[in-house]
Amino acid sequence: MAHVAEPAQLSGLQESSRTILDHYQQQVRTRRIYTVVSIVVFLIVLAASLDFANEANSGKFFERLPYFFDFIKSFVPNSPLEIFRAMFDLPSPYADGSIKFDYTSDRVWITDSFYIPNFFYQLAITLNIAIVSTILGSTGAFLLCFFASSNLVGSRAVRWGVRRIMEIMRAFPEIVIAGLLAAILSIGPIAAIIAVSFHTIGALGKLFFEVVENADMRPDEGLRASGASWLERVRFAILPQVLPNFVSYTLLRTEINVRASTIIGAVGGGGIGEVFSLSIGRDHAAKTYAIIILLLVTVICVDQFSAWLRRRLIGRQSFEFGRGAA
């Protein structure tokens, strides 16, 4: 980097070397000025953003900070066991008739004597939303992606159209789809499934067609030479190459969709997200902790399982870098 020579060394230099050194130092100085200027601009933007955020917030940061710690202090369950009672819908010794300590009435009875604790049931709904929408979304993306890749589709218009459709599906806010469907179909998991699937098609479609575009075209050439149709070429030349990557991306998407369906749930799609948003909004400490623990365990299990499956399917190739693009 900027390595400014000592004056003692300078004296021994030839004229031409001195010129080079001067130019180099000139460049270093220019670069430093640019760096300083961009850092200053950056800091100004940051300060302005923070000020704007603080102004726009309903509670100001420094005003609310003491309340924040009060809130954490007040958010302690009566006893650690309460968390497990809330989790498994067991009766609480603190029951005073309020819903805060009423864990038992939410039980989901399967038979007359066997029940599933409510939070587990809600978690199952959320997980099913995530899995179903991953299946639907990846199927859609699979069908679309071949039409977006330049090595399989010659028509520029088709490619352009399919890519734009994917982009819009990817960027379209999920909550709007969920909200519109909730208005039509009434609030529930189906709105969440359709919203998450819609987004999944766009997000996976992009990753899929990039994989297809990077496929080795020699098998395709061979099949083309022997007179195979377009479908046969895709099936026997492209598909075997890209399938492992497709599966890997789909598994990664499952992880993301578990989180997405939790969030959509909180906005009104049902499932654990909705229960969580209600319990934290009403200051039900034990219930909230029970759900946080359940969610944490679920997310870790899903992540680990999908990582294990990916390793088994395609070796130790890392696809973590694709996360942001999804």
Next chain:
Amino acid sequence: MSTLAVNAADRERLLAAYPEVFHRSFMQRWGLAIVAVTVFVYLAFCFSFFNVIPTFVNGNWDRAAIYIQDWYSWRAQPRLRFQNGQVVPQWTSRRQYPEGAAIDWLKPTSNGGYTVLFGGENRLEVTPSQVDVYIDGKLYPVAINGDRASLPAGAPARMEQDDSKVNVRFGFAGQAEIRSNQVYIQRRFLGWANFFFDTHSPFWGRSVTGVAGLVLFGERLDPAQSNASLALDNFLNNGSWQHGDILSKLMQTLVMAFVGTLFATLVAFPLAFVAARNITTSRPMNWGMKRFFDFLRSIDMLIWALFFTRAFGPGPLPGIAAIFFTDTGALGKVYSEALENVDDKQREGVKSVGAAPVIVQRYGVVPQVLPIFISQSLYFWESNTRSATVIGAVGAGGIGLKLLESMKTNADWDKVAYMVLLILLVVFVFDNLSNALRSRVMGKKGH
């Protein structure tokens, strides 16, 4: 293709030469079918678990058409009330016309009634005793006697008797409900009503050139300020579209994503050096830091968002905090993986000239990983611009909350469409911006 002719000897030879093609394991042969059947059975289970059919059957499909039409068109909904033998138009609070404005499709007649034009040969002549419905130029008089409006004989299918009222449908152009005491009109037009100026603005109802002429050359409408600033003020404070509010909410969402990602980057950067095994030699430190990242990452963004919304109240601050906490974990993990993959030669080179440990990292490691770090942060920034909308809807404020509020009224779908367009625009701009930055940082090959 002609069929292949293979004799017995060839067959044997091929079988012997390529055993892996002809003797595949059970999973290789049936794996795909098993997976397909499992997926199908699972979907069928979910189909009944989520009550798909009853939900779709009970859906409000008639309202769905209206909601979707509201995205790109607007409807005026006057009620023509019969009062003392006169017809008096009455508007709801969402009226799109100022008091006393002349409306070209709703005209008073000389006998105290009103004419409602539905385009083409379709119109209504409303008087308190009779409503003349013209469909494709043909007259169908609806008589109003006592507390009942009655359908004339031979009326087309577009008109129908519904209890004591008569409904007339004109397709996209609108519909009318003829009752004994009023006619409820819905008249639909393509486009968004009063998008630029609301009815209180002096610029209302003027053409583009008219407004431009006023702004550039016209007399001051308000002596206190120039016409340009008045126009801007009227635009931003447009009562029915709330441009100012929506743009400020959009800004909040962008700030959430920007500041959240930036802070996460700044915090994850040093922590990743602690977590990387080849840089910090203490195993407990590596392990602890990595589990810390996992913890931050695994708690859903939703949980962080709701938690901080409870603490700081709705607004961008909980959004920033939620993105910051989740992404510190995620970026820390990605960064430490990148650090563990660095080329050791550069570090050794710097070390061999006797540099201090910090200088070794600065000149031996950072130049290698910085492009990856920046590229990853840009990816996260891009994706957070999208997730900040959803986080906002949960309670963190910004455009997400505004969207949710507009959708809950079930009457503001045009405003929803407007916000969706803004979001799509912003997402595209930021995608391209971050792509451009990334390819500059990473060199030509991109990432």
